[in-house]
Amino acid sequence: MSKPIRLLHTADWHLGRTLCGRRRYAEFESFLDWLAETIESEEVDGLLVAGDVFDTVAPSPRAQSLYYRFLSRVAAAPGCGQVVIIAGNHDSPALLNAPREILQALNIQVAGQVNPGAAGEVLTLRDPGGRPQLIVAAVPYPRDRDLREALAGESLEDKERQLVEAISAHYQSAGRQAEEALRRLPEPVPLVVMGHLFAAGGQTVEGDGSRALYVGSLGQVPAEIFPACFDYVALGHLHQPQVVGGRADRRYSGSPLPLTFAEAGRPKSVTLVDLGPGGVQVRLKEVPLFQPLERLAGDWEAIKSGLAALAGQNAPAWLEIDYTGPKVIGDLRERVAGLTAGTGLEVLRIKSGRGLSQALTSLAEGESLAELDEAEVFRRCLAAHQVPVEQQPELRAAYEEILKSLHEGDAGEGAGR
Secondary structure (H helix, E strand, O other): OOOOEEEEEEOOOOEOOOEOOEOOHHHHHHHHHHHHHHHHHOOOOEEEEEOOOEOOOOOOHHHHHHHHHHHHHHHHOOOOOEEEEEOOOOOOHHHHHOOHHHHHOOOEEEEOOOOHHHOOOEEEEEOOOOOEEEEEEEOOOOOHHHHOOOOOOOOHHHHHHHHHHHHHHHHHHHHHHHHHHHHOOOOOOOEEEEEEOOEOOOOOOOOOOOOOOOOHHHHOEOHHHOOOOOOEEEEEOOOOOEEEOOEEEEEEOOOOOOOOHHHOOOOOEEEEEEEEOOEEEEEEEEOOOOOOEEEEEEOHHHHHHHHHHHHHOOOOEEEEEEEOOOOOOOOHHHHHHHHHOOOOEEEEEEEEOOOHHHHOOOOOOOOOHHHOOHHHHHHHHHHHOOOOHHHHHHHHHHHHHHHHHHHHHHHHHHHHO
Protein backbone atom coordinates (compact mmCIF):
# COMPACT_ATOMS: atom_id res chain seq x y z
CA MET A 1 0.00 0.00 0.00
CA SER A 2 1.60 3.23 -1.15
CA LYS A 3 -0.92 5.83 0.05
CA PRO A 4 -1.95 6.06 3.71
CA ILE A 5 -5.63 5.72 4.48
CA ARG A 6 -7.36 8.09 6.88
CA LEU A 7 -10.19 6.83 9.09
CA LEU A 8 -12.52 8.69 11.41
CA HIS A 9 -13.50 6.60 14.44
CA THR A 10 -16.57 7.61 16.44
CA ALA A 11 -19.17 5.85 18.60
CA ASP A 12 -21.91 6.27 21.17
CA TRP A 13 -24.02 8.89 19.43
CA HIS A 14 -27.11 7.80 21.39
CA LEU A 15 -29.42 9.60 18.97
CA GLY A 16 -32.72 10.36 20.67
CA ARG A 17 -31.42 10.51 24.22
CA THR A 18 -32.99 13.12 26.47
CA LEU A 19 -31.53 14.96 29.46
CA CYS A 20 -33.86 15.43 32.42
CA GLY A 21 -36.76 15.03 29.99
CA ARG A 22 -35.40 17.66 27.57
CA ARG A 23 -35.17 16.60 23.93
CA ARG A 24 -31.79 17.17 22.29
CA TYR A 25 -32.49 16.74 18.57
CA ALA A 26 -31.00 20.14 17.73
CA GLU A 27 -27.70 19.10 19.34
CA PHE A 28 -27.63 15.77 17.50
CA GLU A 29 -28.37 17.47 14.20
CA SER A 30 -25.61 20.04 14.79
CA PHE A 31 -23.15 17.28 15.60
CA LEU A 32 -23.99 15.25 12.51
CA ASP A 33 -23.67 18.37 10.33
CA TRP A 34 -20.29 19.07 11.92
CA LEU A 35 -19.23 15.45 11.44
CA ALA A 36 -20.13 15.48 7.75
CA GLU A 37 -18.15 18.71 7.30
CA THR A 38 -15.20 17.24 9.20
CA ILE A 39 -15.17 14.12 7.03
CA GLU A 40 -14.87 16.42 4.01
CA SER A 41 -12.37 18.92 5.41
CA GLU A 42 -10.10 16.23 6.88
CA GLU A 43 -10.24 14.21 3.64
CA VAL A 44 -11.40 11.10 5.47
CA ASP A 45 -11.35 7.88 3.44
CA GLY A 46 -13.50 5.78 5.78
CA LEU A 47 -15.89 6.29 8.68
CA LEU A 48 -16.11 3.76 11.54
CA VAL A 49 -19.09 3.98 13.93
CA ALA A 50 -18.49 1.61 16.84
CA GLY A 51 -21.99 1.11 18.19
CA ASP A 52 -24.81 2.78 20.11
CA VAL A 53 -26.00 4.78 17.15
CA PHE A 54 -29.35 5.14 18.90
CA ASP A 55 -30.22 5.41 22.57
CA THR A 56 -32.97 2.79 22.52
CA VAL A 57 -33.92 -0.29 20.50
CA ALA A 58 -37.02 1.61 19.34
CA PRO A 59 -35.71 5.04 18.30
CA SER A 60 -38.14 7.78 17.38
CA PRO A 61 -38.84 8.57 13.72
CA ARG A 62 -36.94 11.85 14.16
CA ALA A 63 -33.85 10.08 15.50
CA GLN A 64 -33.94 7.67 12.56
CA SER A 65 -34.41 10.55 10.14
CA LEU A 66 -31.25 12.23 11.47
CA TYR A 67 -29.33 8.98 11.00
CA TYR A 68 -30.42 8.35 7.41
CA ARG A 69 -30.04 11.97 6.36
CA PHE A 70 -26.48 11.92 7.62
CA LEU A 71 -25.67 8.68 5.81
CA SER A 72 -27.14 9.96 2.54
CA ARG A 73 -25.08 13.14 2.85
CA VAL A 74 -21.84 11.24 3.46
CA ALA A 75 -22.58 8.80 0.63
CA ALA A 76 -23.17 11.65 -1.82
CA ALA A 77 -20.08 13.63 -0.82
CA PRO A 78 -16.75 13.10 -2.59
CA GLY A 79 -13.87 11.51 -0.72
CA CYS A 80 -15.21 9.22 2.01
CA GLY A 81 -15.66 6.00 0.12
CA GLN A 82 -16.62 3.67 2.95
CA VAL A 83 -18.73 3.67 6.10
CA VAL A 84 -18.83 0.75 8.57
CA ILE A 85 -21.37 0.71 11.41
CA ILE A 86 -21.75 -1.89 14.14
CA ALA A 87 -24.54 -2.24 16.68
CA GLY A 88 -24.00 -1.45 20.33
CA ASN A 89 -25.90 -2.70 23.36
CA HIS A 90 -28.44 0.12 23.01
CA ASP A 91 -29.16 -0.65 19.35
CA SER A 92 -31.68 -3.01 17.81
CA PRO A 93 -29.78 -5.46 15.56
CA ALA A 94 -32.89 -5.98 13.44
CA LEU A 95 -33.49 -2.27 12.98
CA LEU A 96 -29.90 -1.57 11.92
CA ASN A 97 -29.80 -4.60 9.63
CA ALA A 98 -33.15 -3.96 7.92
CA PRO A 99 -31.85 -1.55 5.22
CA ARG A 100 -28.48 -3.31 4.91
CA GLU A 101 -28.77 -4.22 1.24
CA ILE A 102 -29.79 -0.71 0.25
CA LEU A 103 -26.98 0.81 2.31
CA GLN A 104 -24.43 -1.55 0.77
CA ALA A 105 -25.21 0.01 -2.61
CA LEU A 106 -24.03 3.30 -1.06
CA ASN A 107 -20.81 1.69 0.28
CA ILE A 108 -22.24 1.69 3.81
CA GLN A 109 -21.70 -1.60 5.64
CA VAL A 110 -23.82 -2.43 8.70
CA ALA A 111 -23.27 -5.27 11.19
CA GLY A 112 -26.16 -5.54 13.62
CA GLN A 113 -25.61 -8.99 15.15
CA VAL A 114 -22.65 -11.29 15.69
CA ASN A 115 -22.61 -14.39 13.48
CA PRO A 116 -21.24 -17.83 14.41
CA GLY A 117 -17.51 -17.92 13.75
CA ALA A 118 -17.57 -14.22 12.77
CA ALA A 119 -18.99 -15.23 9.38
CA GLY A 120 -19.58 -12.20 7.17
CA GLU A 121 -18.04 -9.79 9.65
CA VAL A 122 -14.68 -9.41 7.88
CA LEU A 123 -14.95 -6.83 5.10
CA THR A 124 -12.50 -5.74 2.40
CA LEU A 125 -12.97 -2.05 1.67
CA ARG A 126 -11.91 -0.63 -1.68
CA ASP A 127 -11.12 2.83 -3.03
CA PRO A 128 -13.22 4.43 -5.82
CA GLY A 129 -10.97 2.71 -8.36
CA GLY A 130 -11.69 -0.72 -6.93
CA ARG A 131 -8.28 -1.25 -5.30
CA PRO A 132 -8.29 -2.83 -1.80
CA GLN A 133 -7.68 -0.18 0.89
CA LEU A 134 -8.51 -1.78 4.20
CA ILE A 135 -9.74 -4.97 5.87
CA VAL A 136 -12.21 -4.39 8.71
CA ALA A 137 -13.49 -6.99 11.17
CA ALA A 138 -16.83 -5.42 12.13
CA VAL A 139 -17.82 -7.20 15.36
CA PRO A 140 -21.13 -5.93 16.86
CA TYR A 141 -22.00 -6.00 20.53
CA PRO A 142 -21.56 -9.67 21.52
CA ARG A 143 -24.82 -10.76 23.13
CA ASP A 144 -24.62 -13.90 25.25
CA ARG A 145 -27.42 -15.69 23.38
CA ASP A 146 -25.71 -15.09 20.02
CA LEU A 147 -22.37 -16.53 21.15
CA ARG A 148 -23.21 -19.68 23.07
CA GLU A 149 -25.92 -21.93 24.44
CA ALA A 150 -26.64 -21.57 28.12
CA LEU A 151 -26.47 -24.80 30.10
CA ALA A 152 -29.03 -25.80 32.71
CA GLY A 153 -27.72 -25.43 36.22
CA GLU A 154 -24.57 -23.49 35.29
CA SER A 155 -23.26 -21.26 38.05
CA LEU A 156 -22.71 -17.54 37.70
CA GLU A 157 -18.95 -18.17 37.66
CA ASP A 158 -19.32 -20.72 34.86
CA LYS A 159 -21.51 -18.32 32.87
CA GLU A 160 -18.97 -15.52 33.21
CA ARG A 161 -15.99 -17.69 32.29
CA GLN A 162 -17.68 -19.28 29.31
CA LEU A 163 -18.94 -15.98 27.95
CA VAL A 164 -15.48 -14.41 28.16
CA GLU A 165 -14.09 -17.46 26.39
CA ALA A 166 -16.78 -17.19 23.70
CA ILE A 167 -16.05 -13.49 23.11
CA SER A 168 -12.33 -14.19 22.92
CA ALA A 169 -12.85 -17.09 20.50
CA HIS A 170 -15.03 -14.87 18.32
CA TYR A 171 -12.33 -12.21 18.02
CA GLN A 172 -9.68 -14.86 17.37
CA SER A 173 -11.81 -16.21 14.54
CA ALA A 174 -12.24 -12.71 13.13
CA GLY A 175 -8.47 -12.25 13.29
CA ARG A 176 -7.79 -15.47 11.40
CA GLN A 177 -10.28 -14.54 8.70
CA ALA A 178 -8.79 -11.07 8.38
CA GLU A 179 -5.31 -12.59 7.88
CA GLU A 180 -6.70 -15.02 5.28
CA ALA A 181 -8.34 -12.15 3.42
CA LEU A 182 -5.06 -10.24 3.51
CA ARG A 183 -3.16 -13.17 1.99
CA ARG A 184 -5.54 -13.16 -0.97
CA LEU A 185 -4.78 -9.55 -1.85
CA PRO A 186 -2.07 -8.53 -4.34
CA GLU A 187 -0.52 -6.06 -1.87
CA PRO A 188 -0.78 -5.53 1.90
CA VAL A 189 -3.41 -3.27 3.45
CA PRO A 190 -4.06 -2.36 7.11
CA LEU A 191 -6.24 -4.55 9.33
CA VAL A 192 -8.77 -2.93 11.68
CA VAL A 193 -11.18 -4.49 14.17
CA MET A 194 -14.26 -2.83 15.62
CA GLY A 195 -16.02 -3.73 18.85
CA HIS A 196 -18.55 -2.58 21.41
CA LEU A 197 -17.70 -3.83 24.91
CA PHE A 198 -16.07 -2.87 28.22
CA ALA A 199 -12.35 -3.65 28.09
CA ALA A 200 -10.62 -4.20 31.42
CA GLY A 201 -9.01 -1.04 32.75
CA GLY A 202 -11.45 1.24 30.98
CA GLN A 203 -12.19 4.51 32.76
CA THR A 204 -15.66 5.94 33.35
CA VAL A 205 -17.03 8.98 35.13
CA GLU A 206 -19.64 8.19 37.75
CA GLY A 207 -23.01 8.84 36.19
CA ASP A 208 -21.70 9.30 32.62
CA GLY A 209 -24.13 6.73 31.25
CA SER A 210 -21.67 3.88 30.64
CA ARG A 211 -22.65 0.67 32.35
CA ALA A 212 -21.51 -2.89 32.74
CA LEU A 213 -22.69 -4.99 29.82
CA TYR A 214 -22.92 -8.32 31.59
CA VAL A 215 -23.44 -9.73 35.04
CA GLY A 216 -20.71 -9.93 37.66
CA SER A 217 -17.15 -9.32 36.55
CA LEU A 218 -18.17 -9.61 32.92
CA GLY A 219 -18.70 -5.89 32.91
CA GLN A 220 -15.12 -6.05 31.68
CA VAL A 221 -13.34 -8.37 29.28
CA PRO A 222 -9.55 -8.69 28.99
CA ALA A 223 -7.88 -6.26 26.60
CA GLU A 224 -5.81 -9.20 25.31
CA ILE A 225 -8.77 -10.65 23.43
CA PHE A 226 -7.89 -8.53 20.37
CA PRO A 227 -5.53 -10.46 18.06
CA ALA A 228 -2.13 -8.89 17.45
CA CYS A 229 -2.66 -8.90 13.67
CA PHE A 230 -4.89 -5.83 13.84
CA ASP A 231 -3.23 -2.47 13.25
CA TYR A 232 -5.99 -0.53 14.98
CA VAL A 233 -8.81 -1.42 17.41
CA ALA A 234 -11.85 0.91 17.21
CA LEU A 235 -14.08 0.52 20.26
CA GLY A 236 -17.36 1.89 21.52
CA HIS A 237 -19.30 1.79 24.80
CA LEU A 238 -17.20 3.90 27.20
CA HIS A 239 -18.10 7.55 26.89
CA GLN A 240 -14.70 9.01 27.77
CA PRO A 241 -12.04 9.02 25.00
CA GLN A 242 -9.17 6.77 26.10
CA VAL A 243 -6.63 4.18 25.10
CA VAL A 244 -6.84 0.50 26.03
CA GLY A 245 -3.95 -1.23 27.77
CA GLY A 246 -1.70 1.79 27.32
CA ARG A 247 -1.68 1.39 23.53
CA ALA A 248 -2.53 4.35 21.31
CA ASP A 249 -3.67 2.00 18.52
CA ARG A 250 -6.43 0.51 20.74
CA ARG A 251 -8.91 3.07 21.88
CA TYR A 252 -12.38 4.28 22.67
CA SER A 253 -13.45 7.37 20.78
CA GLY A 254 -15.94 8.30 23.49
CA SER A 255 -19.35 9.87 22.99
CA PRO A 256 -19.34 13.05 20.89
CA LEU A 257 -21.83 14.84 23.17
CA PRO A 258 -21.88 15.04 26.97
CA LEU A 259 -24.78 12.71 27.73
CA THR A 260 -25.17 13.54 31.42
CA PHE A 261 -24.31 16.39 33.76
CA ALA A 262 -21.48 14.21 35.11
CA GLU A 263 -19.66 14.97 31.83
CA ALA A 264 -20.13 18.75 32.03
CA GLY A 265 -16.90 20.53 31.22
CA ARG A 266 -15.19 17.46 29.78
CA PRO A 267 -13.98 17.83 26.18
CA LYS A 268 -15.50 15.51 23.59
CA SER A 269 -13.79 14.34 20.44
CA VAL A 270 -13.67 12.01 17.46
CA THR A 271 -10.55 10.06 16.53
CA LEU A 272 -8.64 10.50 13.27
CA VAL A 273 -6.44 7.53 12.38
CA ASP A 274 -3.83 7.49 9.60
CA LEU A 275 -2.74 4.00 8.56
CA GLY A 276 0.16 3.60 6.18
CA PRO A 277 3.66 2.22 5.63
CA GLY A 278 4.90 4.42 8.46
CA GLY A 279 2.57 2.79 10.98
CA VAL A 280 -0.41 4.22 12.85
CA GLN A 281 -0.84 7.91 13.60
CA VAL A 282 -3.71 8.95 15.88
CA ARG A 283 -5.01 12.39 16.77
CA LEU A 284 -8.16 13.62 18.46
CA LYS A 285 -10.38 16.30 16.96
CA GLU A 286 -12.46 18.11 19.54
CA VAL A 287 -16.21 18.29 18.95
CA PRO A 288 -17.76 21.75 19.46
CA LEU A 289 -20.06 22.18 22.44
CA PHE A 290 -23.51 22.67 20.97
CA GLN A 291 -25.38 22.93 24.29
CA PRO A 292 -23.35 24.03 27.35
CA LEU A 293 -23.98 22.05 30.54
CA GLU A 294 -23.04 23.26 34.00
CA ARG A 295 -23.14 21.52 37.34
CA LEU A 296 -23.03 23.37 40.67
CA ALA A 297 -22.63 21.54 43.98
CA GLY A 298 -22.12 22.73 47.53
CA ASP A 299 -23.83 24.71 50.26
CA TRP A 300 -26.09 27.66 49.52
CA GLU A 301 -23.29 30.24 49.44
CA ALA A 302 -21.31 28.17 46.93
CA ILE A 303 -24.37 27.68 44.71
CA LYS A 304 -25.32 31.35 44.98
CA SER A 305 -21.87 32.56 43.95
CA GLY A 306 -21.70 29.96 41.18
CA LEU A 307 -25.01 31.13 39.75
CA ALA A 308 -23.87 34.75 39.89
CA ALA A 309 -20.67 33.89 38.02
CA LEU A 310 -22.55 31.98 35.31
CA ALA A 311 -25.15 34.72 34.94
CA GLY A 312 -22.31 37.23 34.53
CA GLN A 313 -21.02 35.31 31.53
CA ASN A 314 -24.29 36.08 29.73
CA ALA A 315 -24.22 32.69 27.99
CA PRO A 316 -27.05 30.14 27.79
CA ALA A 317 -26.55 26.87 29.65
CA TRP A 318 -28.48 23.99 31.15
CA LEU A 319 -27.84 23.51 34.87
CA GLU A 320 -27.87 20.78 37.46
CA ILE A 321 -27.71 21.95 41.06
CA ASP A 322 -26.76 19.62 43.89
CA TYR A 323 -27.32 21.22 47.28
CA THR A 324 -25.17 19.52 49.95
CA GLY A 325 -25.34 22.10 52.74
CA PRO A 326 -26.17 21.09 56.33
CA LYS A 327 -29.25 23.28 56.66
CA VAL A 328 -32.57 22.25 55.11
CA ILE A 329 -33.75 24.95 52.69
CA GLY A 330 -37.44 24.55 52.03
CA ASP A 331 -37.57 27.24 49.34
CA LEU A 332 -34.41 26.13 47.50
CA ARG A 333 -36.15 25.93 44.14
CA GLU A 334 -37.66 29.40 44.55
CA ARG A 335 -34.27 30.89 45.52
CA VAL A 336 -32.62 29.37 42.47
CA ALA A 337 -35.42 30.59 40.20
CA GLY A 338 -34.99 34.11 41.53
CA LEU A 339 -31.27 34.12 40.74
CA THR A 340 -31.68 32.69 37.22
CA ALA A 341 -34.69 34.75 36.10
CA GLY A 342 -33.92 36.86 33.06
CA THR A 343 -30.67 35.02 32.30
CA GLY A 344 -29.84 32.39 29.73
CA LEU A 345 -29.51 29.81 32.49
CA GLU A 346 -32.08 27.03 32.59
CA VAL A 347 -32.16 24.72 35.60
CA LEU A 348 -33.09 21.19 34.56
CA ARG A 349 -32.53 19.45 37.89
CA ILE A 350 -32.16 20.37 41.55
CA LYS A 351 -30.93 17.72 43.96
CA SER A 352 -30.88 18.19 47.70
CA GLY A 353 -28.97 15.99 50.10
CA ARG A 354 -26.69 13.06 49.70
CA GLY A 355 -29.29 10.32 49.26
CA LEU A 356 -30.76 7.51 51.28
CA SER A 357 -27.75 5.25 50.78
CA GLN A 358 -25.62 7.66 52.78
CA ALA A 359 -28.35 7.97 55.39
CA LEU A 360 -28.03 4.28 56.11
CA THR A 361 -24.27 4.10 56.49
CA SER A 362 -24.84 3.65 60.21
CA LEU A 363 -26.41 0.21 59.72
CA ALA A 364 -24.85 -2.20 62.14
CA GLU A 365 -23.31 -5.42 60.91
CA GLY A 366 -26.09 -7.85 60.04
CA GLU A 367 -28.73 -5.10 60.22
CA SER A 368 -31.02 -4.64 57.21
CA LEU A 369 -33.29 -1.86 56.04
CA ALA A 370 -36.32 -4.14 56.47
CA GLU A 371 -35.66 -4.23 60.23
CA LEU A 372 -36.03 -0.45 60.60
CA ASP A 373 -39.35 1.37 60.93
CA GLU A 374 -40.10 4.60 59.06
CA ALA A 375 -39.30 6.81 62.03
CA GLU A 376 -35.84 5.27 62.49
CA VAL A 377 -35.00 5.60 58.80
CA PHE A 378 -35.98 9.28 58.93
CA ARG A 379 -33.96 9.82 62.10
CA ARG A 380 -30.88 8.40 60.37
CA CYS A 381 -31.54 10.58 57.34
CA LEU A 382 -31.52 13.65 59.55
CA ALA A 383 -28.29 12.52 61.18
CA ALA A 384 -26.60 11.65 57.89
CA HIS A 385 -27.47 15.06 56.45
CA GLN A 386 -26.33 16.76 59.67
CA VAL A 387 -29.61 18.67 59.94
CA PRO A 388 -29.35 21.22 62.77
CA VAL A 389 -31.08 20.08 65.95
CA GLU A 390 -33.38 23.13 66.05
CA GLN A 391 -34.86 22.20 62.65
CA GLN A 392 -35.51 18.56 63.43
CA PRO A 393 -38.81 18.77 65.44
CA GLU A 394 -40.61 20.61 62.63
CA LEU A 395 -39.32 18.15 60.04
CA ARG A 396 -40.31 15.15 62.15
CA ALA A 397 -43.82 16.56 62.60
CA ALA A 398 -44.20 17.06 58.83
CA TYR A 399 -42.87 13.57 58.16
CA GLU A 400 -45.26 11.99 60.65
CA GLU A 401 -48.17 13.85 59.08
CA ILE A 402 -47.22 12.44 55.67
CA LEU A 403 -46.97 8.90 57.08
CA LYS A 404 -50.35 9.26 58.76
CA SER A 405 -51.94 10.36 55.50
CA LEU A 406 -50.40 7.44 53.62
CA HIS A 407 -51.48 4.86 56.18
CA GLU A 408 -55.02 6.23 56.29
CA GLY A 409 -55.18 6.01 52.52
CA ASP A 410 -54.05 2.36 52.58
CA ALA A 411 -56.68 1.52 55.19
CA GLY A 412 -59.43 3.19 53.16
CA GLU A 413 -58.47 1.25 50.01
CA GLY A 414 -58.45 -2.02 51.96
CA ALA A 415 -61.92 -1.40 53.38
CA GLY A 416 -63.33 -0.83 49.94
CA ARG A 417 -62.18 -4.15 48.48
